[in-house]
Amino acid sequence: MPKKIIEINNLDYSYPDGTKALSGINLDVLEGESIGIIGPNGAGKTSLLLHLNGILDGKGSVKVCGLQVEDKNLPFIRGKVGLVFQDPDSQLFMPTVFDDVAFGPMNMDMPKNKVLSAVEKALGEVDMLKAKEKIAHHLSFGEKKRVSIATVLSMNPEILALDEPTSNLDPKHRKNLIEFIKKAKLTKIIATHDLDLVLKVCSRVVILDKGNLVAQGASCDILSNKTLLEAHELELPLSLPENL
Numbered sequence: 001m002p003k004k005i006i007e008i009n010n011l012d013y014s015y016p017d018g019t020k021a022l023s024g025i026n027l028d029v030l031e032g033e034s035i036g037i038i039g040p041n042g043a044g045k046t047s048l049l050l051h052l053n054g055i056l057d058g059k060g061s062v063k064v065c066g067l068q069v070e071d072k073n074l075p076f077i078r079g080k081v082g083l084v085f086q087d088p089d090s091q092l093f094m095p096t097v098f099d100d101v102a103f104g105p106m107n108m109d110m111p112k113n114k115v116l117s118a119v120e121k122a123l124g125e126v127d128m129l130k131a132k133e134k135i136a137h138h139l140s141f142g143e144k145k146r147v148s149i150a151t152v153l154s155m156n157p158e159i160l161a162l163d164e165p166t167s168n169l170d171p172k173h174r175k176n177l178i179e180f181i182k183k184a185k186l187t188k189i190i191a192t193h194d195l196d197l198v199l200k201v202c203s204r205v206v207i208l209d210k211g212n213l214v215a216q217g218a219s220c221d222i223l224s225n226k227t228l229l230e231a232h233e234l235e236l237p238l239s240l241p242e243n244l
C-alpha cells in the first residue's frame with residue numbers, strides 16, 4: 001500500500017481581508033498518485049496549493065512527507081514540493097531564464113556541473129532550451145509558463161503541484177506537457193479548468209466550490225457526471241465520447 005505523501009486535515013483559511021477561501025478541507029494524497037483539483041473561479045484551488053509549501057498557513061493541519069508544514073520544516077518541504085504558480089510572473093524573477101531555472105538547484109547547494117545539466121534537462125522537457133539566455137519577462141505568457149514549470153523540474157521534486165499548467169499553451173506544447181506529466185513518476189496535484197488534462201493524467205479528482213470540498217472520486221466517474229459538474233459551473237470534458 002503506497003504511503004500518504006500529503007495529509008490535509010480540517011484546513012480552514014481566510015485571507016487577511018476576511019475572505020474565506022477554504023473550509024474544513026480533508027484530503028490525503030498517496031505517493032505516486034495524480035490528483036486533479038477542479039472547481040469554478042474562486043473555489044479555493046490556488047489557496048489549497050499554496051498551503052503545500054507553506055506560502056499560506058491556515059488553521060488545521062497540512063503534512064507533507066510526514067512533516068507538518070510549519071516554519072522549521074519549510075526548507076525540507078520546499079525541496080520536496082515543486083509548486084508552479086498560476087501566474088508565471090510570480091515565479092520568474094531572475095535576470096535570465098537560465099538563472100531562474102538554476103535558482104532552486106543552486107539554493108540546494110547542487111555542484112555547479114550538476115546545476116548546468118539539471119537546468120538543460122528541465123528546459124529541454126518544456127522545449128525552452130533555446131531561450132536559456134533570454135530575459136524571462138520578454139517571453140510570451142505561454143513561454144513564461146513553460147519556463148516556470150522548468151524552474152521546479154530542475155529541483156527534482158517528489159511532488160509536482162501545478163496551478164493551471166496548460167493555460168495559454170499552444171496545442172503542440174499543451175500536448176507535449178500532458179505527455180510529460182503522464183510519464184513523470186512523481187506525485188502530482190494539479191489545479192485546473194482543463195478537464196481534458198485531468199481526464200488524461202489524473203486517476204482521482206476533487207471538486208472544490210466556495211472553499212468546500214464538495215465531491216471526490218475516480219476521474220472517469222466524476223468527469224462523466226454531467227449533473228454534478230453542472231451543479232458546480234463545470235462541463236463534461238470535450239474528449240468524452242458523449243461530447244464527440
Ligand SMILES: Nc1ncnc2c1ncn2[C@@H]1O[C@H](COP(=O)(O)OP(=O)(O)OP(=O)(O)O)[C@@H](O)[C@H]1O
Nearest residue numbers: 015017019020021040041042043044045046047048
Ligand atoms: N490575496 C487575496 N486576498 C483576498 N482574497 C483572496 C486573495 N486571493 C484569493 N482570494 C479569494 O479567495 C477565494 C479563493 O481564491 P482562489 O484563488 O484560491 O480560487 P481558485 O479556485 O484558484 O480560482 P481560479 O479558478 O480563478 O484560479 C476567492 O474568493 C478569492 O476572491
Ligand SMILES: [Mg+2]
Nearest residue numbers: 045046047086
Ligand atoms: Mg487559481
